[in-house]
Amino acid sequence: MTAKLIDGKQIAAEVRADVADRVAKLKAEHGVTPGLATVLVGEDPASAAYVRSKQRMCEKLGIHSVGHKLEATASQEEVEKLVSDLNADPAIHGILVQLPLPKHLDEEAILNKIDLAKDVDGFHPINIGRLTMKGREPLFIPCTPHGCIYLLEASGVEISGAEAVVVGRSNIVGLPVAMLLQERNATVTICHSRTRDLASHLKRADIVIAAVGVTEIVKGDMLKPGAAVIDVGINRKDDPTTERGYRLVGDVEFESAQEVAGAITPVPGGVGPMTIAMLMLNTLRGAEMSVS
Ligand code: NDP
Numbered sequence: 001m002t003a004k005l006i007d008g009k010q011i012a013a014e015v016r017a018d019v020a021d022r023v024a025k026l027k028a029e030h031g032v033t034p035g036l037a038t039v040l041v042g043e044d045p046a047s048a049a050y051v052r053s054k055q056r057m058c059e060k061l062g063i064h065s066v067g068h069k070l071e072a073t074a075s076q077e078e079v080e081k082l083v084s085d086l087n088a089d090p091a092i093h094g095i096l097v098q099l100p101l102p103k104h105l106d107e108e109a110i111l112n113k114i115d116l117a118k119d120v121d122g123f124h125p126i127n128i129g130r131l132t133m134k135g136r137e138p139l140f141i142p143c144t145p146h147g148c149i150y151l152l153e154a155s156g157v158e159i160s161g162a163e164a165v166v167v168g169r170s171n172i173v174g175l176p177v178a179m180l181l182q183e184r185n186a187t188v189t190i191c192h193s194r195t196r197d198l199a200s201h202l203k204r205a206d207i208v209i210a211a212v213g214v215t216e217i218v219k220g221d222m223l224k225p226g227a228a229v230i231d232v233g234i235n236r237k238d239d240p241t242t243e244r245g246y247r248l249v250g251d252v253e254f255e256s257a258q259e260v261a262g263a264i265t266p267v268p269g270g271v272g273p274m275t276i277a278m279l280m281l282n283t284l285r286g287a288e289m290s291v292s
Helices: 009-028 045-061 077-090 107-113 125-132 143-154 174-183 198-202 271-291
Strands: 035-041 063-069 092-099 163-167 187-191 209-210 227-232 235-238 246-249
Touching: 009 045, 009 143, 009 271, 035 045, 035 077, 035 271, 045 063, 045 271, 063 077, 077 092, 092 246, 092 271, 107 125, 125 174, 143 174, 143 227, 143 271, 163 174, 163 198, 174 187, 174 209, 187 198
Parallel strands: 035 063, 035 092, 163 187, 163 209, 209 227
Antiparallel strands: 235 246
């Protein structure tokens, strides 16, 4: 069997086109332009690159974006003051504090400060709490987990009743994606670094979400034939044939997995483009809520 490729690039392009249409409509009907503020603390090149790509995407879709950059030595008070100012700014509908923050800052306290109605990353404890509780709706769903679910649904994968295995339990991916799956009536197993026999869990999974950060930890022979596999991982693998000396691979060994899976996301071109598309969707949603 060769798995169907779940084309994140294509599906994300469709989401972005819808966002651009709705942004134009909001401007025409209400005179409101969605606004995203990014907060970058320090010089981490990867974080700076993520922030730049989010800003570029805003520009493409007609979303107003404002970048705030603070020194790596910024104090807790400075960062919290900036977040409070952005909470009060009516032109801003979404606030994104780029993680990870420098070690001396209290990440939880800063995320707590973000106005719930502007929490477009969906990491505010109240949003996460609502996500995990039955019958409660978060204002915003975290972007990468939402992207994973969107890819499954757009590819026609039946979630209700399915056995789903999520590998990884981080606050930003594993945990929320597991909650979203169970909310959609999957039977969910969460595996992590202390899981005794990962393969035995994977073997019965109709849906696998791999969010580990370990190069190709999931192999084809661990999968149930026909499984839908969403690979969140982004890892560097040495490859002397490339100019950079490495290539990006996921947490799933693509070559062996595609022989067994029913559907699979590539890395790159799977979950990655969805994360940013979902951020755009959340920012638009923040602006739409501000006029409703
Ligand atoms: P974290 O490091 O925060 O979490 C990793 C999780 O994997 C932990 O729960 C850990 O378990 C678990 N784990 C580690 N080793 C093993 C193992 N050998 N077997 C089973 N589970 C294990 O990572 P993130 O969730 O932030 O990110 C995961 C991956 O997704 C990374 O590659 C990251 O780059 C990528 N990513 C991609 C995004 C995208 O847009 N495509 C967005 C965000 C992340 P324990 O809890 O026990 O430590």
